Amino acid sequence: MPTRIEQLFGRLKDQKRAALIAYVTAGDPSPDRTPQIVAALERGGVDLIELGVPFSDPIADGPVIQAGAERALKAGTTLRKVLEMARTIRKTSEIPILLFTYLNPAMRYGFENLGRDTKAAGIDGCLLTDLSVEEAAPYVESMRKAGLDTVFLAAPTSTPERLKLVAQFSTGFVYLVSRTGVTGERTALSNTLEPLLASMRTVTTLPLAAGFGISTPEQAGVVARVADGVVVGSALVRMIGENASDARLEAFARSLREGMDR
């Protein structure tokens, strides 16, 4: 059976629309806020949630998401608690959820357990930022067994051979890192995204979502014209850090959606 992620991209393809993907750090600012934030984003038109499990040493993240992880950890967030949050979200929503974290918390939990428990919590797939395809075989096997998608990153530095491997290990979609660097808002979009999209299209038919540095409706609109999905993270995490209301988050999501549908 196709996962919610696969169904989503299938549906959007027919509508010729790109997916709006929102990254939020689970438990930021508190575990009980996360399901409310996700609901607000869904009302604003978000199609897929990347639910971040905070890690103590987030080497791929810029200051904004680092601060979000710190807030979440301070609030007592663990992988176990993130799964509870997912279950709460699933009670009222069918929005596809991708668990997004670093390798060590997942490894500590055990891949087998992770596959079983994330699936049971209603999560649809996983992405581990610092797990390279070379090292991924045991993880991918456990996720497949549980019926979860495994999303991997492709980067502007990836060689053609590496892009093939990334495509081979990914299901659901491939996450394109639009530029070298850590997560964070940028005023200008990178010119490395389009060549990366073009190279990736030659090796896979999977949907391609782009992230890193996309934070405004205009930028989301530009990326939506070339990619199958647009990921916005730091801009949201910054608002959450400023205690933005659900209404504000919903309005921001709607502005992104409108920027993409224009």
Add this chain to the structure above:
Amino acid sequence: MITSQPDATGHFGPYGGRFVPEVLMAPLEELERAYHEASADPAFQAELADLLHNYAGRPTPLSYAKRLSETLGGAKIYLKREDLLHTGAHKINNCLGQALLCRRMGKKRVIAETGAGQHGVATATVCALFGLDCTVYMGEEDMRRQRLNVFRMRLLGAKVTGVSAGSRTLKDAISEAMRDWVTNVHDTYYLLGSALGAHPYPVMVRDFHRVIGLETRTEILRREGRLPDAAIACVGGGSNAIGLFHAFIGDASVRLIGVEAGGRGGQLGEHAARFSGGSPGVLHGTHSYLLQDDDGQVALTHSVSAGLDYPTVGPEHAWLHDRHRAEYTSVSDAEALAGALRLARTEGIIPALESAHAVAEVIKRAPAAKGQIFVVNLSGRGDKDTDIYRENLPELDADTN
């Protein structure tokens, strides 16, 4: 014969490997290729040997610690004097090697992390020597306790960037250096300072430090006509230890003893003893023993010595540990300080606080080892630690009270 080499993808048994964001994978492949080519190039090796000899001061002496040995009344103790190298520690061996590699790869900008500041100083030194732009990341807590080294780096023309995240120590400096590298990978060379991180760093850094053990082996055979019974070194990331150990791995009669920071006590957060207090995990690109909590969050660490204050350890050490080829123990802050004082008073050598951990372990073991020969790697000199010694030995500072 027991050997220790990684497989083709950088694994030492279950440890090591390459666990980094995709952005860094191709650059690491490129680095690995460049390193293999360089290490097979006689011209590269000749230039490195010349620099080690004429610039850094190799070979370093193997000093018989006569008064220390006699007052302990047991083993004959030799000190491998890496503290006498230019910049004051073994770190320069690796920095010269990697700087040559950086130049060969055509990169103009170097970044590095540092804990105690010795790697930072050695990196700033080679960057000055080769005319490379240099940025060193250092935790703010380490900048405070190793202030002298911060100034030395700046004097050498390096930019020192303080890191205020997490525990504000080596771990956070490495994370920040990796973020810089992810961002500027096209023109930047990451000169990692210990035998850890993603493949090929653990192998490459080890290879550049192997000279420590090779010299020790030749010299002890010449002086004593036999191999030592034990080779002892402190282990932070583990570069000075693996540099000493590697030449003896095939000699089953030589015990290899690594000394970690026992800090203030056995509770998680109070020490940096990865083998007794940690479990396998992944941090900063490599799979090894890691101090972590039940949820896989990396634990805070403590050591009086900034260079040992780090939650994971080089993967080759993890492998040597599991195969029982090397043993790992720890000594406390207090024992290390006492060891430093004793070495100063018996041998006229003030060691770095990191090296003082190895000295303290020898002081524990030597009395019961009559007839044996111990070799200790004195990986660095103690000038940088003068402020910490003053704080901890106030009675010697009494006239300023």
